[in-house]
Amino acid sequence: MNKIGMVGLGAMGHSIAQNILNHGYNMVLYDIRPEALTDLVKQGAEAAKNLLELGEKADVVLMIVNTYQNCCDVLNDLLKTFHDGIIINMSTIAMDEAQNLEKLAAGKNCCMMDCPVSGGTAGAKKGELTIMAAGSPDLFNMYKPLLESFGTNVIHVGLKVGEGQAIKAVNQLLVGIHMCATAEAFNLARQCGLNLQMVYDVINKSAGRSEIFRNRGQFLIDRDFTTRSTLQIQLKDTNIACKTAKLSGAPLMLGTVAQSLFEQAVSKYPVLDDSIEVVRIYEELCDIEVD
Numbered sequence: 019m020n021k022i023g024m025v026g027l028g029a030m031g032h033s034i035a036q037n038i039l040n041h042g043y044n045m046v047l048y049d050i051r052p053e054a055l056t057d058l059v060k061q062g063a064e065a066a067k068n069l070l071e072l073g074e075k076a077d078v079v080l081m082i083v084n085t086y087q088n089c090c091d092v093l094n095d096l097l098k099t100f101h102d103g104i105i106i107n108m109s110t111i112a113m114d115e116a117q118n119l120e121k122l123a124a125g126k127n128c129c130m131m132d133c134p135v136s137g138g139t140a141g142a143k144k145g146e147l148t149i150m151a152a153g154s155p156d157l158f159n160m161y162k163p164l165l166e167s168f169g170t171n172v173i174h175v176g177l178k179v180g181e182g183q184a185i186k187a188v189n190q191l192l193v194g195i196h197m198c199a200t201a202e203a204f205n206l207a208r209q210c211g212l213n214l215q216m217v218y219d220v221i222n223k224s225a226g227r228s229e230i231f232r233n234r235g236q237f238l239i240d241r242d243f244t245t246r247s248t249l250q251i252q253l254k255d256t257n258i259a260c261k262t263a264k265l266s267g268a269p270l271m272l273g274t275v276a277q278s279l280f281e282q283a284v285s286k287y288p289v290l291d292d293s294i295e296v297v298r299i300y301e302e303l304c305d306i307e308v309d
Contacts (some may be wrong), residue, residue, distance in 0.1 A: 081108065142184065
């Protein structure tokens with residue numbers, strides 16, 4: 019690996035690039051916001067003026083952008099100059115969309131690995147992401163050390179591109195359901211007149227606990243709605259889970275309820291608010307006004 023290219027230096031991507039740099043890799047970076055690269059360039063990364071230049075200089079390209087359309091736009095430009103290379107897609111998209119990207123890359127003799135990540139912005143900063151890698155075992159073994167530079171749980175989940183996205187959809191289905199369940203549970207506790215800190219402490223030692231309850235519960239008590247994952251992204255991910263269920267023929271009951279709740283939240287509140295603000299729907303139904 020001579021030079022690692024990367025597209026997408028947002029909240030997750032910036033921390034991933036930082037960890038890769040910290041492990042001594044040479045990097046060339048591109049983002050539509052040049053300011054997102056400034057501190058990384060000061061640490062030795064190279065900034066590409068555009069995707070054509072990135073494609074000329076990189077041997078392997080990591081991509082982490084928000085939507086399938088973003089992925090298509092990136093590849094359509096990148097593949098004008100990036101031939102016979104490896105593309106590692108870490109964006110969260112649908113299973114069939116990942117397969118479409120693989121076909122697009124194959125037109126320029128490029129191989130693709132499907133590597134969505136989980137762990138949020140905190141996990142990205144610490145270099146402790148879970149990486150769900152799908153694709154050729156040879157490619158996985160070749161690039162596992164690179165993936166381990168920003169992930170502590172790097173798993174080869176399947177031989178086919180799209181299988182990484184499928185397991186990410188399962189994960190995001192649970193995240194969405196647990197987010198709504200946490201909001202609902204705290205609202206019930208509040209309506210019963212319970213001390214919310216006591217509820218949080220008890221549930222965290224009981225069978226009803228979840229990682230989302232543990233992670234977001236204290237923020238609910240403290241009314242700390244600092245954005246950690248947005249309502250907009252949570253709706254996108256829940257939509258992907260519902261689409262995956264439809265494609266596979268799996269019934270989705272709780273998932274469609276979570277999807278409806280996030281649709282309501284996105285229509286009522288700022289889309290960049292934290293996803294736990296779905297709790298406001300419950301509070302409004304109960305005429306609860308919380309400072």
